[in-house]
Amino acid sequence: MHHPDRPLTGPAGVLERLGLGAIALADCLWLYLRILGGRARLDLPAFAAALRQSGLSVLPALTLVSVVLGLILGRQGEQLLAGFALPDALLISLTYAIALELLPVLIGILVAGRAGVALAVRQAGLAVSGELDGLLVNGIDPIRYTLAPTLLAMLLMSAAFAVWSLLVTGLTTWAWLWASVALGPARLVETLAHAIGPADLVGALVKPPLFALLVAPLACVNGIAAGRDPRGIARAATATMLGAIGLILVADLLYLLLIG
Amino acid sequence: MSTPSPAPTPPPALAIAGLYQHVAGRCALSDLDLTLPAGEWLLICGPNGAGKSLLSRLVLGLDHPSAGTIALFGQDLARLDGGAMRRLRRRLGAVLQGGSLLADRSVLENLLLPLRETPLRRAELARAARLVVTLLQLDGLEHHLPRALSLGQRRRVELARALIHQPDLLVWDGVADGLDPSALGEILEMLDTVRRNRALTLIATDNSPAALITHCEHALVLDHGRAVYAGPSAALRETAAARIELRAALRGWR
Numbered sequence: 001m002h003h004p005d006r007p008l009t010g011p012a013g014v015l016e017r018l019g020l021g022a023i024a025l026a027d028c029l030w031l032y033l034r035i036l037g038g039r040a041r042l043d044l045p046a047f048a049a050a051l052r053q054s055g056l057s058v059l060p061a062l063t064l065v066s067v068v069l070g071l072i073l074g075r076q077g078e079q080l081l082a083g084f085a086l087p088d089a090l091l092i093s094l095t096y097a098i099a100l101e102l103l104p105v106l107i108g109i110l111v112a113g114r115a116g117v118a119l120a121v122r123q124a125g126l127a128v129s130g131e132l133d134g135l136l137v138n139g140i141d142p143i144r145y146t147l148a149p150t151l152l153a154m155l156l157m158s159a160a161f162a163v164w165s166l167l168v169t170g171l172t173t174w175a176w177l178w179a180s181v182a183l184g185p186a187r188l189v190e191t192l193a194h195a196i197g198p199a200d201l202v203g204a205l206v207k208p209p210l211f212a213l214l215v216a217p218l219a220c221v222n223g224i225a226a227g228r229d230p231r232g233i234a235r236a237a238t239a240t241m242l243g244a245i246g247l248i249l250v251a252d253l254l255y256l257l258l259i260g
Numbered sequence: 261m262s263t264p265s266p267a268p269t270p271p272p273a274l275a276i277a278g279l280y281q282h283v284a285g286r287c288a289l290s291d292l293d294l295t296l297p298a299g300e301w302l303l304i305c306g307p308n309g310a311g312k313s314l315l316s317r318l319v320l321g322l323d324h325p326s327a328g329t330i331a332l333f334g335q336d337l338a339r340l341d342g343g344a345m346r347r348l349r350r351r352l353g354a355v356l357q358g359g360s361l362l363a364d365r366s367v368l369e370n371l372l373l374p375l376r377e378t379p380l381r382r383a384e385l386a387r388a389a390r391l392v393v394t395l396l397q398l399d400g401l402e403h404h405l406p407r408a409l410s411l412g413q414r415r416r417v418e419l420a421r422a423l424i425h426q427p428d429l430l431v432w433d434g435v436a437d438g439l440d441p442s443a444l445g446e447i448l449e450m451l452d453t454v455r456r457n458r459a460l461t462l463i464a465t466d467n468s469p470a471a472l473i474t475h476c477e478h479a480l481v482l483d484h485g486r487a488v489y490a491g492p493s494a495a496l497r498e499t500a501a502a503r504i505e506l507r508a509a510l511r512g513w514r
Contacts, residue, residue: 041376045364045365045369049364129359129363130356130358130359130360131360131361131362131363133317133320133322133354133356133360134356134360134361134362134370134373135362135373136320136321136322136349137320137322137349137352137353137354137356137360138349138354138373138374138376138421139346139347139349139350139374139377140346140373140376140377141342141346
């Protein structure tokens, strides 16, 4: 266990952070396997709280973002159709491809911004309040108390949000185009079926949970590294937000380059 | 016919050797040696900043010493991995200075924390909780959050949590914090009763030896991180009369 009074700075600190993150993630995945095998129990109150943080509290903002994105794409599509006389099939394909690429990143950032930062603050707050000591002296692995339920909630909600956002954005874009250029639903479905392959959809659905898998350990490590100084809580929150955005963008790029 | 070999001597509950601890560039504990047999009680006292809480945290494995070794029940803390440390901690109970209750969990959930990883059934958990709730006079507070309790009540909850799994060693840092003398006396009597039924080792810290001196067999007096007395508690008063530095550390206790 990292000593709360020793800062994780410098090259050794970066290595220690990476190691802590990897151990925390492995510990969580092992716990999930034990839960599936009936040999361990999930902390249900913590899981319910994490679902609220990464789910219900994010849903209004995410729905708004999806609707706005759909309206922007619809409006731009209408202008492109009017200006360049593009075939509507090509336009819809381009629009949906943008949505497939952009939405997972936005979901990742929104979920990371809420659940990731909340996790970092909770983890850092445990050390400041003495609760971390309470867990340790009672033989409870703090990672299992904080990260395990939060990561599971983030994974579930990210996947659900991916489906929800694609539906909301797609329907909003189509609604705009239907109203402006009379694009019918049959034409839309036919166009999408030709333009979007299963791999594209899988990518859009897999990426948000993948981002959650990266952001949750980052948040946990930032929380641990905050130490017992109350100012460390704010540092952990800021570092998690900024780190999560960078991590998500780099992961998205790597996904694009390596998997397509 | 071979003669039966003598039963092996059980390891001491606590064995400290050559302990040093540096905090923020200063020596907060220096050259401590201590052995506490299982089932016996140790009082650690001294003025504020003497190193009592620091020593408690080191004994519980919450901090790592700068030098020296600490062994609990024969197990060197520095050699234990995470899993072994968690298993050892299930033999320990701890009441920490400043509080360590989980803020977002009720009193009952906090009480059951040490039993989380055990295969006990719901009825057994309820029975264990009922017992410590009654012993520590926490009836009616089971579903309150810690923030709704007074300091004294929170200390009782911490003590109940530390006892619920029947630990072999109880570390109680800041014995008198939040408890009036009569309440503390009742709790110490209750712990004495527990000790008569099974070997409970106690390490308790306080500024003054007044409340605990008659209950503990051993005393360790710290001042600025150094042991100015380590020996039987029965001899503490007599030694203090003869040694000025000990009297200074005990701040007028007679």
